[in-house]
Amino acid sequence: METPKSFDRPRLPVLFAVFFKISAVTVGGGLTMIPVMEREFLEKRRWLTEEDMVDTVALVQSMPGIIAVNMALIMGYRMAKLPGAFTAALAVILPPFFSILIIASCFATISGQETVSAAFRSVRAAVCALILLSALKLGKKLLKRAFPVAVAVLAFLVFVFLPQVNAALVIALAGLAGWIVRTPREEEEERKS
Numbered sequence: 110m111e112t113p114k115s116f117d118r119p120r121l122p123v124l125f126a127v128f129f130k131i132s133a134v135t136v137g138g139g140l141t142m143i144p145v146m147e148r149e150f151l152e153k154r155r156w157l158t159e160e161d162m163v164d165t166v167a168l169v170q171s172m173p174g175i176i177a178v179n180m181a182l183i184m185g186y187r188m189a190k191l192p193g194a195f196t197a198a199l200a201v202i203l204p205p206f207f208s209i210l211i212i213a214s215c216f217a218t219i220s221g222q223e224t225v226s227a228a229f230r231s232v233r234a235a236v237c238a239l240i241l242l243s244a245l246k247l248g249k250k251l252l253k254r255a256f257p258v259a260v261a262v263l264a265f266l267v268f269v270f271l272p273q274v275n276a277a278l279v280i281a282l283a284g285l286a287g288w289i290v291r292t293p294r295e296e297e298e299e300r301k302s
Contacts (some may be wrong), residue, residue: 119156119188119203121196127154128181128200137236139176143241146180156188161248171280177201 119127127149143166150157157165169179178198187196219225252258260283267279271284 119154120194121189124185124188125196125200127204128185128197132177132201133204136232137239139180139237140240140243142177144179144239146247147243147246148183150184156184159247159250163251164246167280167284171277173277256287260286270291 129147131142131149135145147162151159151162165180165183169176169183172179178201181197181201182194185193185195187193189196248261252261264279264283267274268276
């Protein structure tokens with residue numbers, strides 16, 4: 110992965126603060142963090158390029174484990190090697206840990222309230238919108254040629270009509286297809302970079 114030209118490696122306290130903030134303000138975990146990370150890493154801090162973000166999201170989704178922690182580990186390692194990976198992972202774990210402690214302590218009193226159920230339904234709807242927005246933004250650059258569009262449509266149809274199929278398998282097959290069907294122009298661009 111290439112870094113943007115203006116990339117400055119963050120210090121560990123900055124890395125911790127950024128990942129802690131992202132984790133604290135996103136409800137729903139993994140995929141809901143992607144639009145917030147995109148804004149923070151691409152637009153605000155310029156720690157990543159769009160291509161880096163797409164590649165990182167694809168890699169993270171194909172890995173076993175919690176998406177948010179995997180993303181923090183990869184991004185933290187990329188920013189500051191092992192200390193960065195540990196720092197980012199810890200920062201992303203702490204907010205939900207404390208939230209769970211608070212919710213567990215008062216769960217018995219709030220679990221049956223209709224207002225709480227209504228709030229969670231609304232939050233889930235907003236999370237769906239965030240995930241869709243992120244997919245559209247990240248897909249803009251990638252889906253300019255026919256082959257990636259065909260792969261995206263086919264993967265979507267597999268996920269809709271065959272939900273039992275493992276996402277990692279679909280991603281691996283898409284990667285294999287992309288490797289097989291590389292255009293001469295893509296190979297030339299890769300040689301130049």
